Amino acid sequence: MSLASSQAEKVDIEEFIDRQKVSAFQWVILGLCFLIVAADGFDTAAAGFVAPAVAKDWGLTRLALGPLLSSALIGSVLGALISGPLADRIGRKRVLAVSVLVFGVFTLACAKADSLHVLTFLRLVSGIGLGAAMPNATTMVSEYMPKKHRALLVNVMFCGFTFGASAGGFAAAALIPAFGWESVFVVGGVVPVLLSFVLFAWLPESVRFMVANSWSAEKINLVLGRISGKVLVEQHFTIDEPVNQDERSPVALILSKQFRSGSLLLWVTYFMGLLVYYLLTNWLPTLMKDGGMSLQQASLITALFPLGGGLGAIVCGILMDRVNAHRVVALTYVLAGVFICCVGHSVGNTLLVGLLTFLAGSCMAGAQISMPVLAVAFYPTNGRASGVAWMLGIGRIGGIVGAFAGAVMLQAGFAIDTILQAMAVPVFVAAAALLVKNQLGKRRIDFDSIAQEPRPESN
Incomplete structure (x- = not known):
C-alpha cells in the first residue's frame, strides 16, 4: 500500500527514512552539522597557538595560562549538560542555532579582550555555546539518517x-x-555567526522530535516529502519506541531504572577515553622529548596521533553498521590500549614509534568518535539529546582530569613507558564498560521477549 493511499494509515518515521536513499536534503543536514563540529576542531587547535602569543604580549607565565586553556573546556561541559534537556523540550534546531550564535559572538568578543580575566570569561561562555551545539548536532544527524x-x-x-x-x-x-592573535578569534567568530544564520534559515527541526511532540501533519509531511522527493498528505505518524507519557523530565528519563545502568556505563567509557586522549594530546610532545627525541621529532610524532582519527572513525562506522556496534568499539579501545603500551616500549626507534603512535591515535579517536552513535541508539527520542549531551559533557570532565593528570605524573618524575602503560588502564576500563553494557542489553532483550510470550492457560 502506498503512503498516499490512506490518510488513516500510520506512517512509522524511522521505517520511512530507512526505506529511502539518502537525499540531497539529508546531505545538507549532514554538511551543516559537519561545519558545527569543524568549528570545535578549529577552536581547539587555534587555542593552542593563541595561548603562547597572549602570554608573550601580556607577559604571562605558563602557570597563568592554565585557567585560560581550560576555561573553554569547562564551558563545554556546562553547555552540554544544560543543552540536552533543553533540546528535548523545545527542539534540536533552536538550541543548535542559538548555541552556534553564542559561540560565534563571544569568540569575536575575545578579540577585544584587554586582560587575562576578561579573556578567560569570554572563552568560558564561548565554550558553553560550543558544548551545547555538539551533542545536538549528533542527535540531529542520527535522527535524519x-x-x-x-x-x-x-x-x-x-x-x-x-x-x-x-x-x-x-x-x-x-x-x-x-595580524596578531586577535585575528584568530575574528575568523573563529565570524564563521560561526554566519553559520548560525544559515542554520536558522535552512536547518529543519528533527522529524522524530516533531512526531514525538505532535507537530502538525502539514509540517511533518513537508519534511518527509523533501526526503522522498514526493508530495505527501499523510495525517497519522508514529515512532517505534516508548513515549514519555508520564511527563518525566529528560534527565529523569535517562537516570530512570530502565536507562540508569546503561547511562553510567556510557559515561564511564567516554570519560576514560577522553582522559587518555587529552592527556596524550597535551603531553605527548613533552613525553617524547623526555624520551630522548629532539623537539622537531617530538612534534612530528605527536602530529601523527590525531592524524588517523578520521580513518579510524570511518572504519568503525562501516563495521558498526554491519556487526555488533558495542563489540566493534570495545575492540577498538583494546587495540588503542595495546598500541599505547607498545609506544612506551619502542622509544628509541623513531620510525616504529611514529607508526605505533599513528595506529594508537587512529583507534583512540575512532572509538571516541563512535561513542555518540551508541548513545543515540540507546535513548528514545524524548531523552536522546539529553543522553548524548550528558555523555559528552561528563566525558569532557575526563579531558580536564587527563590534562592535569599528565602534569602530576610528569612532575612526579614518572618515565615515559610507565606513563603510557598507566594510560592503557583507563582504555581497557572503557572497553570493559562497553562489553558489560552490551551484555546487560542482551539480558534485557531476552527478558522482554520472554515476558511477552503468551502464558499457557491453566486447566
Whole structure:
C-alpha cells in the first residue's frame, strides 16, 4: 500500500527514512552539522597557538595560562549538560542555532579582550555555546539518517573535528605573525555567526522530535516529502519506541531504572577515553622529548596521533553498521590500549614509534568518535539529546582530569613507558564498560521477549 493511499494509515518515521536513499536534503543536514563540529576542531587547535602569543604580549607565565586553556573546556561541559534537556523540550534546531550564535559572538568578543580575566570569561561562555551545539548536532544527524548508514554518517560528521583542527592550525600559523592573535578569534567568530544564520534559515527541526511532540501533519509531511522527493498528505505518524507519557523530565528519563545502568556505563567509557586522549594530546610532545627525541621529532610524532582519527572513525562506522556496534568499539579501545603500551616500549626507534603512535591515535579517536552513535541508539527520542549531551559533557570532565593528570605524573618524575602503560588502564576500563553494557542489553532483550510470550492457560 502506498503512503498516499490512506490518510488513516500510520506512517512509522524511522521505517520511512530507512526505506529511502539518502537525499540531497539529508546531505545538507549532514554538511551543516559537519561545519558545527569543524568549528570545535578549529577552536581547539587555534587555542593552542593563541595561548603562547597572549602570554608573550601580556607577559604571562605558563602557570597563568592554565585557567585560560581550560576555561573553554569547562564551558563545554556546562553547555552540554544544560543543552540536552533543553533540546528535548523545545527542539534540536533552536538550541543548535542559538548555541552556534553564542559561540560565534563571544569568540569575536575575545578579540577585544584587554586582560587575562576578561579573556578567560569570554572563552568560558564561548565554550558553553560550543558544548551545547555538539551533542545536538549528533542527535540531529542520527535522527535524519537511515539505520543502515547511520553509524558511518554520524562518524563522517565527527571527522569535521579533524578538518577544523587542521584549518585552525594553518590559520593560526598564518594569521598570528601577520595580524596578531586577535585575528584568530575574528575568523573563529565570524564563521560561526554566519553559520548560525544559515542554520536558522535552512536547518529543519528533527522529524522524530516533531512526531514525538505532535507537530502538525502539514509540517511533518513537508519534511518527509523533501526526503522522498514526493508530495505527501499523510495525517497519522508514529515512532517505534516508548513515549514519555508520564511527563518525566529528560534527565529523569535517562537516570530512570530502565536507562540508569546503561547511562553510567556510557559515561564511564567516554570519560576514560577522553582522559587518555587529552592527556596524550597535551603531553605527548613533552613525553617524547623526555624520551630522548629532539623537539622537531617530538612534534612530528605527536602530529601523527590525531592524524588517523578520521580513518579510524570511518572504519568503525562501516563495521558498526554491519556487526555488533558495542563489540566493534570495545575492540577498538583494546587495540588503542595495546598500541599505547607498545609506544612506551619502542622509544628509541623513531620510525616504529611514529607508526605505533599513528595506529594508537587512529583507534583512540575512532572509538571516541563512535561513542555518540551508541548513545543515540540507546535513548528514545524524548531523552536522546539529553543522553548524548550528558555523555559528552561528563566525558569532557575526563579531558580536564587527563590534562592535569599528565602534569602530576610528569612532575612526579614518572618515565615515559610507565606513563603510557598507566594510560592503557583507563582504555581497557572503557572497553570493559562497553562489553558489560552490551551484555546487560542482551539480558534485557531476552527478558522482554520472554515476558511477552503468551502464558499457557491453566486447566
